[in-house]
Amino acid sequence: MPKRENISMSVIRRLPRYYRFLTHLKEKGVTRISSTELSVKLGLTASQIRQDLNCFGGFGQQGYGYIVDQLCDEIGNILGLSNRxxxxxxxxxxxxxxxxxxxxxxxxxxxxxxxxxxxxxxxxxxxxxxxxxxxxxxxxxxxxxxxxxxxxxxxxxxxxxxxxxxxxxxxxxxxxxxxxxxxxxxxxxxxxxxxxxxxxxxxxxxxxxxxxx
The missing domain is CATH 3.40.50.720 (NAD(P)-binding Rossmann-like Domain)
Structure with a gap:
């Protein structure tokens, strides 16, 4: 994974919350979600969520939203959860x-x-x-x-x-x-x-x- 610099700690501190919520969605069998739906569930704006995720690359598709398990895995990789x-x-x-x-x-x-x-x-x-x-x-x-x-x-x-x-x-x-x-x-x-x-x-x-x- 390429080194990322100049990403604010406020963005980084929101990533575990995204990961935790997406994991919960996976367990419930949800396969797709939009940034608007995420914003309602998390109490953030859809724009904020898109800006946060865009710091690490594009994960969603306009008009389709995010694939839950894929986005969850990507955030897990960003956080380095497999490093042990x-x-x-x-x-x-x-x-x-x-x-x-x-x-x-x-x-x-x-x-x-x-x-x-x-x-x-x-x-x-x-x-x-x-x-x-x-x-x-x-x-x-x-x-x-x-x-x-x-x-x-x-x-x-x-x-x-x-x-x-x-x-x-x-x-x-x-x-x-x-x-x-x-x-x-x-x-x-x-x-x-x-x-x-x-x-x-x-x-x-x-x-x-x-x-x-």
Whole structure:
């Protein structure tokens, strides 16, 4: 797939929503849909949808619309969902355990190959078929398995030291639940920050201000 540049993050962040909805349509047996029908279902304008998809090439036919399974596959390819990037998870507490147990990593472009924690009460336990390893084993494991992405489910104050170790081991991509600003320290990393508190406060505002959609 040719490298694409200068595509806005707002467009990229809409792609998983398109993919999720199209997958649902496939499961229901829908074979074709127009941009107008998509716009009604997704709460976007038909023009916005066409502009988003045109960033990656033309997928629809005027007067015919989009072939659902074809467009779903194309968006999956754009997102790189078949890459199975080797991934490790740091932090086997409640959040880490929930992510390791319930996320369908293989369907979303990743393969969870290791789980680590520094707590003796957690190491040696099993989560979704994987034994939680002590973080002292991190170097040996990474040198052997070469993970490219790490999920950080540890407190903010614990990130600095583990981040330096991961970076020195070649890990440059992070799904970060820690509230630590990784990209400020290492500019060549790819980071997706997840701030659950921010999302909850946003919901609180929207409930408090129902006229502000």
């Amino acid at each position: 990037y080797k991934t490790i998870l740091i932090g086997a507490g409640n959040l880490g355990r929930a992510i390791a147990t319930h996320m369908q990593f293989e369907e979303e472009g990743f393969e969870l190959i290791g789980i680590f924690d520094s707590s003796p009460s957690k190491t040696g336990t099993r989560i979704n078929g994987k034994i939680v390893m002590d973080t002292t084993e991190l170097e040996d494991f990474c040198e052997k398995e070469k993970p490219v992405m790490a999920i950080l489910c540890i407190p903010r104050e614990g990130v600095h030291s583990i981040l330096e170790r991961l970076y020195s081991l070649g890990v440059r991509n992070f799904w970060n639940f820690s509230h630590y600003d990784i990209s400020m320290r290492y500019e060549d990393t790819v980071v997706e920050n997840v701030h659950l508190n921010d999302s909850l406060m946003t919901l609180c505002y929207r409930i408090s201000n129902p006229n502000n959609k």
